[in-house]
Amino acid sequence: MLSILRTLWTVLLHTFRKRATVLYPEEKPSIPPRWRGRIILSRGPDGAERCVACYLCAVACPVDCISLQATEDEHGRRYPEFFRINFSRCIFCGFCEEACPTYAIQLTPDFEMCEYNRQSLVYEKEDLLISGPGKYHDYDFYRVAGLAIGGKDKGQAENEEPPVDVRGLMP
Amino acid sequence: MATIYIDNKPYEVKEGDNLLHACLSLGFDLPYFCWHPAMNSVGACRQCAVKQFRDENDTHGKIVMACMTPAADGTRISIDDPEANAFRAANIEWLMLNHPHDCPVCDEGGECHLQDMTVMTGHSYRRTRFKKRTHRNQHLGPFINHEMNRCIQCYRCVRFYRDYAGGRDFNVFACHHAVYFGRHEEGVLENEFSGNLVEVCPTGVFTDKTLKQHYVRKWDLQTAPSVCVHCGIGCNIMPGERHGDLLRVQNRFHSEVNGYFLCDRGRYGYDFVNCNDRIRRPRLRRATGGAHVSVAAEEALEGVANLLHFGARVIGIGSPRASLEANFALRSLVGPDNFFTGMSEKDLLMVRLMVDILVKGPARSPSLSDIAGSDAVFVLGEDLTNSAPMIALALRQSVRQRPMALAKKMHIPNWNDAAVREAMQNEKGPLFLATPCATKLEEVAAHAYHGAPDDIARLGFAVAHELDPEAPAVEGMAEQLMSLARVIAGDLGMAERPLVVSGQGCSCAAVIEAAANISRALHKKGKPAGLCFVVEECNTLGIGLMGGGSLEQAIAAARKGKADTVIILENDIFRRTDAASAEKLFAAAGEVISIDHLQNETTVRAGIVLPASTFAETGGTFVNNEGRAQRFFQVFVPEDEVMESWKWLRHMRDLTGLPQAEEWSGLDDLTSALCGAYPVFTGVKEAAPQADFRMIGRKIPRQPHRYSGRTALLADISVHEPKPPDDHDSPLSFSMEGYEGIPPSALIPRYWAGGWNSVQALNKFQEEVGGLLRGGNPGRRLIEPGKEYQEKYFGRAPGPFSRRQGEWLLMPLYHIFGSEELSSRAQAIAERSPVPYIALNAKDASELGVDGGGMIRLLLPDASYLLPVRITPSLPDGVAGVPAGIVPHLSGSGLPAWGRLKKGEGG
Amino acid sequence: MKEIIMSLLTVFGVLIAATTIAAGLIWLERRLLGLWQDRYGPNRVGPFGLLQVLADMIKIFSKEDWIPPFADKPVFIIAPAVIMFTVLMTFAVIPFTRAVHVVDMNIGLLFFLGMSSLGVYSVTLAGWASDSKYSLLGGLRAAAQMLSYEVYMGLSLMGVVMLSGSFNLREIVEAQKGLWFCIPQFLGFAVFLIAGVAETHRLPFDLPEAESELVAGFHSEYSGMKFGMFFVGEYLGITLISAMIATLFFGGWLGPVLPPIIWFLIKMFVFICFFILLRAALPRPRYDQLMSYGWKVLFPLSLLNLVVTGGILLAR
Incomplete structure (x- = not known):
């Protein structure tokens, strides 16, 4: 009985507390950088597209709202021919970002993306691709991967020995 | 046990x-x-x-x-x-020490045995601080991509390529931690089975280059069980589709047919489905002689309806590359008397002969696994590496059968591969070849004989006579040949499981008769000899069993005025007869309707062209060279107005307005009608479960459970996702929802098991690893040897081949890449196809005054060709070879034929 | 004639005032809950979000008024009307001031008890007519709960009746001129307050609704304005119980300086806010706890109150 009265009193005291509500949109909330908002595709430190079209974001997506097609440039660097996110299906779970092995796909603190027309929520690669590296500044997948691409030959990646000379006889 | x-x-x-x-x-x-x-x-x-x-x-x-x-x-x-x-x-x-950090850009990712095994053992973090070893890659041709960094030195590739498939141009180089698997120098991998490296390699060193061009992951492919259409063997395949394009073909295990492997034609020939020559909308000529215009299906069918009115005389030309059901639909539409097989007279005679021998003779047509288990083989007139590559691969295993006894004597178990090979050294079992010119299989043959078809037949007859004196003897044989015949007869007679291989390759009935005689003689001696016939196309034997006249008879019927309308089903008649005869058909027929999927001369000449679906877009049944009916299932729904042939024919049947005995509401109805019409096809129904089959009430999904992008794939067109297409013709569905477990063997759309994402998941689908699929292998054999056969040999051997003055016998030379109609439209295959040539031995060439590379004019009664010379020393005198199906207008079916050769202008 | 017009005006005035207060309570409750939970509550529509009520009304009037095909249609329609009717009828006997009242009945208190008993029919019939398992369970709970708590509610008021010697509410108020009955009848007040919460099935005693277990209990199947009537009926009930507490225990309109009607409204609103505070602070008990609390605690307490009050009166 006493506890009930104490509860009532405690709750009543809340009358004089400061309110936690942020009055959006007059007042803009401060959103942490790892907020899961609008998805973007970032570029590497050298300005080249980070996405290598590995399809892992697409398969991780629980609502199957990511679709892409891989293609390659003449030097064997793989990138997406198209990259489409249907934001009208997206649940902003961030699984795509977790699955991405190259930090290409990232969720941003932007959440103001309402539309009157659902079709306008289908974002293509040109809508998604930004010109910077996003949250992760220095990572470049192709610099660590063993694959040779234009401007990076075999053995030139990080932590790699020069290519083996198959005809060499040295032990 | x-x-x-x-x-x-x-x-x-x-x-x-x-x-x-x-x-x-x-x-x-x-x-x-x-x-x-x-x-x-x-x-x-x-x-x-x-x-x-x-x-x-x-x-x-x-x-x-x-x-x-x-x-x-x-x-x-x-x-x-x-x-x-x-x-x-x-x-x-x-x-994993040196395995590169590139799974995201590796084509094997997601179906990688190394990934699976790494996860299975729990290794996840590279602890070593040292640098990774790297390798330079090689360009290995249009089929295989090489990325040597990923290698884990399991040696599977060399063991397959060299030991199993007999390739020479691939090996392991260098030593210690730097071993390198590749060619001694960059270049195209020569072996016809190089594509299997993709599946054999446990990681991504060898990957499918054609898939790389439009790469998607395994989990995004819509797959269905299918059957290869590029030769008569009927290997089981698993084609995969996404975005409306066929993206790759993988092996579908069948312990009796193809086992674990496919040839490169079967693996890479699929690309014709995507090629620009596809007919995607109906075409017709609005005025006689006018140009083709693309029209809607309704308008095309209206045009067809005008031709099919009551009383119209319609004949139908079927095709050995169309399914049984499509051919049967055409036959039902036009009536049995007006149905023609679409094969040339020559081919049809031989197919009938082969069917007759298989149905009435004592010898059983062996499956590929039986072939691999034979211990003495005689091949008559077939260049197997090119006409039926998988038989060649099986024969390469068969020559190990006899030496295997050595290993057994030394108590080495069969599975101990290195030890068995060491014990065998270079011992080879008896494999005898008799072909018009040298073939690749000669590397492993005990003896190879080169001669004109008649001489090959004579050798065959002589062997039969040696085995059984009652068999007709051959007169005037040279002593050298007689001794060869004795050797062959001796080895075949001693063998436990002898095998005779022959087929359409020589286009010579006597060769087939000789093969039949040998098998008969062996059976008389109590040997369970197999008799394997090689046929050219995926359903040659099926349409041979179905019956019907030849193409020449069809042309004759048209010329007699019996055809107001000719319906040609999936057939390019310009490949089966010479241009002049084909033109006669078009001249005599009132109107020609062609149902086909690729642009070819027949469709160009036809008045109405209806877009048919390819093997990947339709279901049906093929009968392979062994007489096995195998069901193939639709992989994806084609775009535009492409429709299954049998559905076009169903529309036509509806247009006639005549009352019909049975309704063709689905493919199963057609199959049932087929079984009803022919007792021999009764087994076709059992080749695979019917459309109403369900696993615990559910269909079997064509898409894996991880299929991605459903709500985004078509979102650029409309954000409202369409309903997945229904499939009324099979127990499979075009969706990722359905039964998740192991379906009946005929319905397995892909291999996957928990923790096993690679093709090695197949282990879980087999009753015993390497053995039968769970629930038995799919398909049904339609032909078993007759129980009561006549002890009758085929008549007399032909006389010896004699060369003519100024004329050469033109033999068709088959090429694995290029000779087959459909696969030659695939880009990667086309890159490997030879250019037209004429082959002569050096003596004949110098007689004509040309040498290798010089030009020769080939004169046939109604055509002439200018061809570069290729010197082929093994060709007999007076015999010239031309590549089959590669020289335009020189149809393989028209050969062999006599032709005059002249030194060409500018040669 | 003038008398008739005057009494008609009073009737309509009371009707309009009661429903307006009830509607306003929707806004008030949301704002107060917001306040006690460190939020704002509705603050977008109009000044202080006051027009939220209007917006909600437009919404609820324009919603599809759907009757499930499996429901017992006539009963389904009558049920929400019953609660509105009974509660509004009770307002007739409440003396807002000495002069302002609809009818000055000498059995006003009995009328109040009678009408609130009839209110049970509303929820019970609604639960039964919906023909849905959740609604039926809600209706059953409501019937048992309200019948039980009615007993102590009636008994708790007997002390007041004894002290004032009348069932006439105006006389009861006037009897409190010296001392509000909340002092001598504190036990009666406490029992009446708790029983009042249970009678209006407000939190924490909203077991007939219990959205976490019964979806929405007796009104699961209701939509549109029929649901709206239950909603308004509930707020009218709060207003009525608050008005009754003010009348019976806190001297009704009595008070210095300010005009009597203001005193009445102030007292009433304090109790309305208390009702809302209960909702903001207390969790819902289990159903068996509710019943045993009623019969094992409140019932003896109200009897004790009756006996002690009677004893003291007799002794005096």
Whole structure:
């Protein structure tokens, strides 16, 4: 009985507390950088597209709202021919970002993306691709991967020995 | 049977197998790399370590390699032993030391055996601080992509390429940690089975280059069980589709037909489905002689309706590359008397002869696994490497059968591959070849004879006579040949499972008769001889069983005015007869309707062209060279107005307005009608479950459960996702929802099991690893040898070949890449196709005054060709070879024929 | 004639005032809950979000008024009307001031008890007519709960009746001129307050609704304005119980300086806010706890109150 009265009193005291509500949109909330908002595709430190079209974001997506097609440039660097996110299906779970092995796909603190027309929520690669590296500044997948691409030959990646000379006889 | 104890539980296994084989067959997850069910054990990778105990009191045990340890009765092992686990984890860690960090851009990712095994052993973090070894890659031709960094040195590739498939231009180089698998220099991989490296390699060193051009992951492919259409063997395949394009073909295991492997034509020929020559909308000429215009299906059918009015005289020309159901639909539409097989007279005669021999003769047509198990083989007139590559691959295994006895004598188990090969050295079993010119299979042959078809037939008759004096003798044989015939007869007569191979390759009935005589003589001696006939196309035998007139008869009927309208089903008649005869058909027929999927001369000439679906867009049944009816299923729904041939024919039948005995509401109705019309096709219905088949009330999904992008794939067109298409013709669905477990063997759309994402998941679909699929192999054999056959031999051997003055006998020379109609439209195959040429031996060439590279004019009664000369020393005098199906307008079916040769202008 | 017009005006005035207060309570409750939970509550529509009520009304009037095909249609329609009717009828006997009242009945208190008993029919019939398992359970709970708590509610008021010697509410108020009955009848007040919460099935005693277990209990199947009537009926009930507490225990309109009607409204609103505070602070008990609390605690307490009050009166 006493506890009930104490509860009532405690709750009543809340009358004089400061309110936690942020009055959006007059007042803009401060959103942490790892907020899961609008998805973007970032570029590497050298300005080249980070996405290598590995399809892992697409398969991780629980609502199957990511679709892409891989293609390659003449030097064997793989990138997406198209990259489409249907934001009208997206649940902003961030699984795509977790699955991405190259930090290409990232969720941003932007959440103001309402539309009157659902079709306008289908974002293509040109809508998604930004010109910077996003949250992760220095990572470049192709610099660590063993694959040779234009401007990076075999053995030139990080932590790699020069290519083996198959005809060499040295032990 | 033997009882072995795994982690103290008893299991029954086959005595003499190795432990890895036994464990995997029992369903255990034991990691491995170098072992392959078709290539057995070498113990190279050290991954399948288990702990073996002496007896139940032994607690210490010792680590052994499961693949190198026989499963003897009472063997006690532990898979879960902590030490064995640690050993396997450490081994993977070592293998991964130099494995590059590139799974995201590796085509094997998601179906990688190395990934699966790494996850299975629990290794996840590279602890070494040292640098990674790198390798330069090689350009290996249009089929295979090379990325040597990923190699884990399991040696599977060389073992397959050199030991299994007999390739020479691929090997392992260098030493210690730098071993390199590739060619001695960059260049196209020559072997016809190089594509299997993609599936054999446990990681991404060898990947499918054609898939790379439009790469998607395994989990995004819509797949269905299908059958290869590029030769008569009917290998089981699994084509995969996404975005409306066929993206790749993978092997679908069938223990009796193709086993684990495919030839490169079958694997890479699929691209014709996507080619620009596809007919995607109906076309017709609005005015006679006018140009084709693309029209809607309704308008085209309206045009057809005008031609099919009551009383119209319609004939139908079927096709050996169309399914049984489509051919039967055409036959029902036009009536049995007006149905023609679409094969040339020559081909049809031979197919009928072969069918007759198989149905009435004593010899059983062997499956590919039977062929591989034969211990003495005689091939008459077939260049198998090019006309039926998988038979050649099987024969390469068959020559090991007799020497295998040596290994057995030394108590080496069959699965101990390296030891068996060491014991055998270069011993080869008896394989005799008799062909017009040298073939690749001669590398492993005991003896190869080159001669004109008549001479090949004479040799065959002589062999039969040697085996059974009652068989007709051959007059005037040279002593040298007689002694060869004696040797062949001796070896065949001594063998336990002899085999005779022949076929359409020589276009010579006498050769086939000779083969039949040999098999008959062997049967008389009590030998269960097999008789394998090679046929050219995927349903040649099926339409041979169905019957119907030849193409020449169809042309004659048209010229007699019996055809107001000709319906040509999936057939390019310009490939089957000479241009002049084909033109006669178009001249005589009032109107020609062509139902086909690729632009060809027939469709160009036809008045109305209806877009048919390819094998990947339709279902049906093919009968392979062995007489096995195999069902293939639709992989994807084609875009535009492409429709299954039988549906076009159903529309036509509806347009006639005549009352019909049976309704064709689905493919199954057509199959049932077919079974009703022909007793021989009764088995067709049992080749696969019917459309109403369900697994616990559910259909079998064509898409894997991880299929991605459903809500975004078509979102650029409309954000509202369309309903997946229905499939009324099969128990498979075009969706990712459905039964998740193992379906009946004929309906397996892909291999996947928990923890096994690579093709090696197949282990879980087999009753025993390398053995039957669960529930038995798919397909039904329609032909079994007659129980009561006449002890009658085929008549007389032909006279010896005699060359003519100024004229050469033109033989068709088959090429694995280029000779077949459909695959030659695939880009990668086209890159490997030869350019037109004429082959002569050096003596004949100098007689004509040309040498290699010079030009020769070939004069036929109604055509002439200018062709460069290729010197082929093995060709007999007076015989010239032209590549089959490659020289435009020179149809393979028209050959052999006599032609005059002249030194060409500018040659 | 003038009398008739005057009494008609009073009737309509009371009707409009009661429904307006009830509607306003929706806004008030949301704002107060917001306040006690450190939020704002509705603050977007109009000044202080006051027009939220209007917006909600437009919404609820324009919603589809759907009757499930499996429901017992006539009963389904009558049920929400019953609660509105009974509660509004009770307002007739409440003396807002000495002069302002609809009818000055000498059995006003009995009329109040009678009408609130009839209110049970509303929820019970609604639960039964919906023909849905959740609604039926809600209706059953409501019937048992309200019948039980009616007993102590009636008994708790007997002390007041004894002290004032009348069932006439105006006379009861006037009897409190010296001392509000909340002092001598504190036990009666406490029992009446708790029983009042249970009678209006407000939190924490909203077991007939219990959205976490019964979806929405007796009104699961209701939508549109029929649901709206239950909603308004509930707020009218709060207003009525608050008005009754003010009348019976806190001297009704009595008070210095300010005009009597203001005093009445102030007292009433304090109790309305208290009702809302209960909702903001207390969790819902289990159903068996509710019943045993009623019969094992409140019932003896109200009897004790009756006996003690009677004893003291007799002794005096």
